[in-house]
Amino acid sequence: IFVAPTADERRRRVLVLLNPKSGSGDAREVFNMHVTPVLNEAEVPYDLYVTKHSNFAIEFMSTRCLDAWCCVVAVGGDGLFHEIVNGLLQRQDWAHVLPHLALGIIPCGSGNGLARSIAHCYNEPYFSKPVLGAALTVISGRSSPMDVVRVQLQNRSLYSFLSIGWGLISDVDIESERIRLLGYQRFTIWTLYRLVNLRTYNGRISYLPTEQQDSSTQSHSGYAGQRRMQGSRSCNTHIDMLTGPAPSYHSSAEYLPQEFADVISLETSINQSFRSRCDSWLSGGSRRSFYYSISESIYHSLADESEFTGLATASLENRQLNYGPTSELPDLADPLPENQGWMVEEGEFVMMHAVYQTHLGIDCHFAPKAQLNDGTIYLILIRAGISRPHLLSFLYNMSSGTHLPEVNNEYVKVLPVKAFRLEPHDNHGIITVDGERVEFGPLQAEVLPGIARVMVP
Ligand code: ADP
Ligand code: MG
16 A cells, blocks of 8 residues: 655655865765765665855755755855855745755864854864764754844845954955965964054944843853863963053963964974064064064065955855845945934944854854854954954954953953944955855844754754
């Protein structure tokens, strides 16, 4: 007798989208070796599609019939996941599909902020076997609602699950591409370069605070506070810099965090005088002498600003969103309403970074208080005028999540918001969404609480 499969039985296959170019390019091997055996053992049927080009996943998710699948798993990095989310939200039937299709990620990219954040939120270990952990998450069948942020640029909208950045951190992410050959060290080296050659950006940031909290006096003890109490090396450094007398630096090795010290000892890429130049800079030496201490090859790449013209998302630039959730914000070209709770920060900034996951990368614990489904964007602002040691300490402590102040101060502010608008007053700079560069210009963003479902351990 033929028994028609129930709707559930029809919808129990897993859709796997794999980016063969993710990270070091071994996602296919990682999947075959570490994920396939888990799926087979659990008797979870899956369909594997290997992406053929950039935007493949957007096209796939926005145009295919998805009825056969109960979930979609990205085998790649945050960029691939970003495409999946954006493809889904471009569908006419997005409101029907999204609640029923859990989204998962097997971390194989160079940016794995989401996988790290999910593990963190569920107190799961990450570093020993992140891929196995994520594969077990897929077969667990559990999922949780997750916020997505709708981002409106001047000529298009897109969706984001991780971050929106303007200024220092975005500059480092994008500009350090030119020294990619140095591997992950590129971030540290470029951060040092940007710290010395600090740029500030003028603009206006308007925001709508979340209801529960008074954003201007918001305290951020949380993890940051707890960790600082433990008295680790980084914690002491942090406290000294923020509250102690102006530090005097005896040697870079003593002062700089281990990661920076490692870079400084990279004698192949940076000549030996770097260390002493770094000392002299930290004790108030000139920028020029610091530049000259950087090796020839890096120095030359610094000089060439012209190579940054292409946008990662260029091919989507003119694509309009026809469907997807509607915005509750006024048009980007129109003024924001008065007397409806909007607040403003205006002036010179070192950076703005808006984040909604705990981690931006595996070792960047950027918003310790963030939750998957809290309807909150953590808007983190650093104003111009911050001292170099204070800024260096902020950047260094990002890895442990101890970089944010307990209470907002003149230079560093953490604002939990539901929406914000960024209006840069300069006509150039770098803006990133989920770590990818987008068109420079004004933008606004609003949280769509719990609109997606993400697979959890
Ligand atoms: P990583 O974290 O290493 O950057 P991602 O998986 O996030 O890895 O992918 C980065 C980008 O690669 C994505 O934004 C996507 O547009 C692009 N991409 C996806 N598939 C391919 C492919 N087959 N060839 C080249 N690029 C691709
Ligand atoms: Mg959140």
